Amino acid sequence: MGEQERELEVAPEWWRWAAENLLRGVPEGQISEQLQAAGVSSTQAGELLSAIVRSPIFVAARPFARSARRHEMLARLQQRMASVACDPTGIPRRSGVSGEELRDVYVAGNIPVVLTDVVTRWPAFGRWTPAYLSERFGDVVVDVTTGRQSDPDYDMHAARHTESTPLRDFVARIAGAANEETNDFYMVANNRVLERTKLGALLDDVVLPDGYCAAQRLLGASALWLGPAGTVTPLHYDTSNILFGQVYGRKRYRMIAPFETSLFDGARAMYAGRDPEKDPMAPVLVKDVVLEPGDALFIPVGWWHHVRALDASISLGINSFPFHNDFDWYRPSNIG
Ligand SMILES: O=C(O)CCC(=O)C(=O)O
Structure with missing residues (x-):
């Protein structure tokens, strides 16, 4: 005393x-x-x-x-102003968004949007299927995460769950799970298969509208996600803006704005300590959207998102934009 x-x-x-x-x-x-x-x-x-x-x-x-x-x-x-929207839990679906509008309205405004006519113009759309990937790149050895269901922090511990496998075997595993949902195995972004293997050639099938991407620099700034129905990426945010192209299958996104600062309570690294599929999130406003094949979701930096694959799925996350896109200082650990 x-x-x-x-x-x-x-x-x-x-x-x-x-x-x-x-x-x-x-x-x-x-x-x-x-x-x-x-x-x-x-x-x-x-x-x-x-x-x-x-x-x-x-x-x-x-x-x-x-x-x-x-x-x-x-x-x-x-928060109060966001709840005034006619559909506060929805995300607008737009087409014809120019590079300038993407930057001035959605990037600068930190506003998510679903773009309906971006992925549909990629040669990848309609071409990339698990079977196509297996036929073209079946011998390529890729890193994938496995044994996820035995670890509550599987995504944070992705490195521990990583194993190498020929792509053909991984696709066969997805096909074998056609009648179930499983979160046990998933090729996730940090397996970096595009940079590390011949799968990088897939980026020839991706063509973005002018002003969307830094001089079409996709290799090193894109991530392939491939998995069965039932994969779940827990609620987290990223330190860059992402254009998330849903090429095959559907995914359900739950998104929460960065101004919902209560999510920092109990966060570890960039993972929230809460699960919108289990916790009642109110009064936190959750936007809920299903991406159909051919949709692209703009995920503004700092937005929390939880992602469930509703079908076997192939997605491409792109974080190459024609402006600075690395906000590594925006981490809960930097608050102290
Ligand atoms: O598709 C997924 O499972 C997760 C995607 C994601 O969280 C991201 O691109 O940041």
């Missing part, structure tokens, strides 16, 4: 409680009333509050608390 606390004979938890409420911006009079209701005399309450506000630690903490309160207020305003 500090000297002042001993002199004032007020329990340390009241000091902490009063300091916390002062930092939250609760008026001193209100705090004093509550202290008195708890049996602290009016003189003691007054002395306690003035000792706290004079303390150098409190003086140092106050501007940080004010700044945090301003940001909380702004986040609350954004």
Whole structure:
């Protein structure tokens, strides 16, 4: 117990409680009333509050608390305004979005959108199927994640679950699971099969509208996702914007805006500690969208997303844009 606390004979938890409420911006009079209701005399309450506000630690903490309160207020305003939309849980579907509009409206505005006429123009659309990949690249040895169901943190521990297999065998495994849903095996982005193997040639089948991509630089900035129905990528966000092309099968996306800052509570790395398929997320607003084959979803940086494959699926995630697209500082671990 500090000297002042001993002199004032007020329990340390009241000091902490009063300091916390002062930092939250609760008026001193209100705090004093509550202290008195708890049996602290009016003189003691007054002395306690003035000792706290004079303390150098409190003086140092106050501007940080004010700044945090301003940001909380702004986040609350954004939540309130988002809920005013006619369809607050939907994501607009658009066609004919130019590179300029993508950048000015959706990237700069940090707004998700489903583009319905981007993937449909790729030579990949209608061509890429699990059978096609197996026929063309069956001998290629690829890295895939397996044994995912035995580990609650399978995605965070992707490296531990990685094994090499000829693509033909992996596709046969997907075909063998045609009548079930499984999350046990999945070729995920960080297996980097496009850079590491001949599968990079698949990018010849991807042609983006002008202004969408940095000089068509796709290799090294694209990720192939291939798996059966039932794969689940847990709720997380990325530190770059992503254009997610759904080439084959359907995927269900649940998306949550970055201003839902409560998701940082309990987050590990970029994974939220919550599961929108199990937890009641309200009042957090969840956008829920099914990507059909041929849809592309623009996932703005910082948006939380949870992804379930509704069918056997092939997707291509692209994070090459004609502007800076690496926001590695935007990580929960950097808050401290
Ligand atoms: O398709 C998936 O399973 C996950 C995609 C994803 O989370 C991403 O591209 O960031």
